[in-house]
Amino acid sequence: MRLALAVSSVVAALLTSTLYPATVHTVGQGESIAEALLRARPGDTVYLTGREYHENLVVNVPITLTGDELPLIRGGYQGNVIHVTAPGTVLKGLHISEAGTRLTKDMACVLVEADGVTVKDSMVTEALHGIYVKAGNSVQIVGNHIEGRLDLIEADRGNGIHLWNSSNNRVHRNEIFNVRDGIYFSFAHSTRITENRIHNARYGLHYMYSNNNSFIHNRFESNVAGAALMYSEDIVFERNVFARCRGFRAYGILLQSISRAEARSNLVLDNSRGIFMNNSDSCRFENNDVVDNDLAIQLNGGCDDNLFVRNNFINNLSELLLDVxxxxxxxxDDAGGNHWSHYKGYDLDRDGIGDVPFDIQNVFQVVESQVPEVRFYLLSPAAEVLQAAERALPILNLGDARDPKPLMQAVVNKEVPWQQASSSRFSPSPLWAVFFLALALLPTTALLRLGTQKR
Amino acid sequence: MKSAVLIIGWQEVVLHRRNRWVISFSVLFAGLTLLVAYFGMITSGYAGFQDFTRTSASIINLGGFLIPLFALLLGVFSFLTHREYLEILVTQPVSRTRVLLGKYLGLLFTVVGASALGFGLPGVIIALTIGTEGIFSYLAVILYSCLLAVVFTGLSVLISLLARRRQVALGIALGVWVFFELLYGVLMLATTLYLSPNILKTTLLVGLLGNPIDISRVLSLLQVGGPHLFGPAGATLMKLTGSTTLASLYGLAGLMVWVVCPLAAAIFVFRRQDL
Incomplete structure (x- = not known):
């Protein structure tokens, strides 16, 4: 029904544009866009040639609003900057800035309340919400740069893209940062999110009550959680990077009350906690690389029938924390388990599967699950001795988390987007290198030379 | 005129310069840390901060292993192998406190100087791979490890004075090393089996202060990996102390107690001792 509405409205927009020949209304510097909008017929183009406009616009005719070199439209921190109510409107190549600051009124740089709207190649700055889609279907948000306000505390910020009660939207190739949630979904179904880059946000993606969604080939970096999936069903995600989420409540991937999520070929790199699951069932993690996290997986109560196969768990400080x-x-599954870099078993029959099952929690992690303070002894010689003793004399029951078919070799999967993550954010400093070289050599030569000269 | 403390300290350093153990330790320690840094930072295909944390953790552990051992052994050798030298020193018109302080400073300089190679070379690798972002954390690691050298030099002086005989002193020194290195941690982990959870939290936290090696390791990891490296336990620590800085200050205060007490005890013993 909703889809039919969306299609019909787009068709209507197309029809009107063929009935009337399209005109281009040029709006120069110092002229009013709102006046041009009053004159515009459906299908017309409003073309901005000026540099800067101070206006809060309502677009109620399906037009294309565009201009030279990102003309700046400033809302003066009042209400919405552009409010789109006409289906099929196109906003392209604009710089939209200064939305109002009242979250309770859902103020946004672009508020879309129509179907088939396109926002592309634009810049959105000083946003509360960047682009808010309120009950609009088949909306395309492509190639935008959305920047939130660092001067607001996290709780007062809005979301980069906010989708409410809308379906079949597409979000492609946007960069979103300094916002609360990168893309927030609430009752937003069948949305396709591809090739976006979201960083320095609270949650990169935040799904609430939104089903049948997919996100593919995105990059989430330095967020509180890369993607937070909550109270939703049937979410597929592939080839994403979840990296460098660091902090007490930081997670690469967070699943809360999720059914049937499918994760394939993702890279979970360098997070405080890689994958967190609470009260989620029938999820499937396959062919993911989970590398360099403080804790690879945390499973809390209420998780049922989840499957992890052919993932690589490499160099995580701890593998698994269970609260129950x-x-x-x-x-x-039948073909084998996962690859664990902590696995110390052997493979006598050379079938690539370790002959000894892998107890995913070692003795230190079992104790740590019960007494968190034990973690202060992490990496201490005592902890190492404890683990070595447990391996030599296995007398404790290390819980039921066990990979019966650990893979000896890491699974090679070219789909995992390593090339996206390897761009290092660090800058080498030769000056410090020289300093350390001096620090190393001066005392040593002093010690060596000392006493050799005659006094 | 140089003060007597410095002259005695200087002589001590010259004495150890001729000791093959010092240079052996220096080369061994540098070789191991360099290997750790090379495999941790360069061949791992450096991708995350975790590599830095892990490398630092390995260097912290290496330092935590070797530096206390070296400091303990060197102190015992210095006092009990060159006993006649000590006796001559004491006959000079210099107070015993100064003699002891001089020897202590000389030992300290030797231990720290011999460790410099082992800390400096990985620093070069870290500076060349991740630059300034990791440098200050790594400097803190060096500082905490050097404080460990200070603590165990003091302990070695005290042990040498109390034991008097070389074999006994060596035995005690090794015992002390094994105790702080291993037994203490194992005992702390064992308490989790017997104590109720409420007491356990404080026991494990306060217990950290009872072992200088643990203090230095936790402070270093706190600096390198941040408090969230410790998960919920780190959150508890932040709640108790307020911030990483304050937690580090508490830890440093604990280490200072470990620096001052053995030295004060050694001076107290030495002044009353009949050689």
């Missing part, structure tokens, strides 16, 4: 005993999670 867990027998329901499956760590292998």
């Amino acid at each position: 005993s867990d027998r329901e999670t499956k760590w292998a």
Whole structure:
């Protein structure tokens, strides 16, 4: 029904544009866009040649609003900057800035309340919400740069893109940062999110009550959580990078009350916690690389029938934290389990699968699950000795989390987007290198030379 | 005129310069830390800050292993192998406190100087891979490890004075090393089996202060990986102390107690001792 509405409205927009020959209304510097909008017929183009406009616009005729070199439209921190109510409107190549600051009124730089709207190649700055889609279907948001306000505290910021009660939207190739949530979904179904880059936000993606969604080939970096999936069903995500989420409540991927999520070929790199699941069921993690996290996976209560296969768990400080005993999670299928860099077993029959099952929690992690303070002894010789003793004399029951078919070799999967993550954000400093070289050599030569000269 | 403390300290350093153990330790320590840094930072295909944390953690552990051992052994050798030298020193018109302080400073300079190679070379690699972002954390790691050298030099002086005989002193020194290195941690982990959870939290937290090696390791990791490296336990620590800086200050205060007490005890013993 909703889809039909969306299609019909787009068709209507197309029809009107063929009935009337399209005109281009030019709006120069110092002229009013609102006046041009009054004159515009459906299908017309309003073309901005000026540099800067101070206006809060309502677009109620389906037109194309565009201009030279990102003309700046400033809302003066009042209400919405551009409010689109006409289906099929196109906003292209604009710089939209200064939305109002009242979150309770849902103020946004672009508020879309129509179907088939396109926002592309634009810049959105000083945003509360960047682009707010309120019950609009088949909206395209492509190639935009959305920047939130650093001067507001996180709780007062809005979301980069906010989708409410809308379906079949497409969000492609945007860069979003300094906002509360990068893209927020609430009752937003069948949305396709591709090739976006979201960083320095609270949650990169935040799904609430939104089903049948997918996000593919995005990059989430330095957020509180890369993607937070909550109270939703049937979400597929592939080839994303979740990197460098660091902090007490930081997660690469967070699943809360999710059914049937499917994760394939993602890279979960360098987070405080890689994957967190609470009260989620029937999720499938396959062919992901989970690397360099403080904790690879945390499974809390209420998780049932989840499957982890052919993932690489490499160089994580700890593999698994459970708050209750867990027998329901499956760590292998018929073809085999996962690759764990902490696995110390052997493979005598050379079939690529370790002959000894892998207890995912080592003795230190089991104790740590019960007494968190034990973690202060992490990486201490005592902890290492404890683990070595447990391996030599396995007398403790290390819980039920066990990979019965650990893979000896890491799974090679070219789909995992490593090339996106390897761009290092660090800058080498030769000056400090020289300093350390001096620090190393001066005392040593002093020690060596000392006493050799005659006094 | 130089003060007597410095002259005695200087002589001590010259004495150890001729000791093959010092240069052996220096080369061994540097070789190991360099290997750790090379494999941790360069061949791992450096991708995340975790590599830095892990490398630092390995260097912290290496330092935590070797520096206390070296400091303990060197102190015992210095006092009990060159006993006649000590006796001559004491006959000079210099107070015993100064003699002891001089020898202590000389030992300290030797231990720290011999560790410099092992800390400096990985620093070069870190500076060349991640630059300033990691440098200050790494400097803190060096500082905490050097404080460990200070603590155990003091302990070694005290042990040498109390034991008097070389074999006994060596035995005690090794015992002290094993205790702080391993037994203490194992005992702390063992308490989790017996104590109730409420007492356990404080026991484990306060217990950290009872072992200078633990203090230095936790402070270093706090600096390098941040408090969230410790998960919920880190959150508890932040709640108790307020911030990473304050937590580090508490830890440093604890280390200072470990620096001052053995030295004060050694001076107290030495002044009353009949050689």
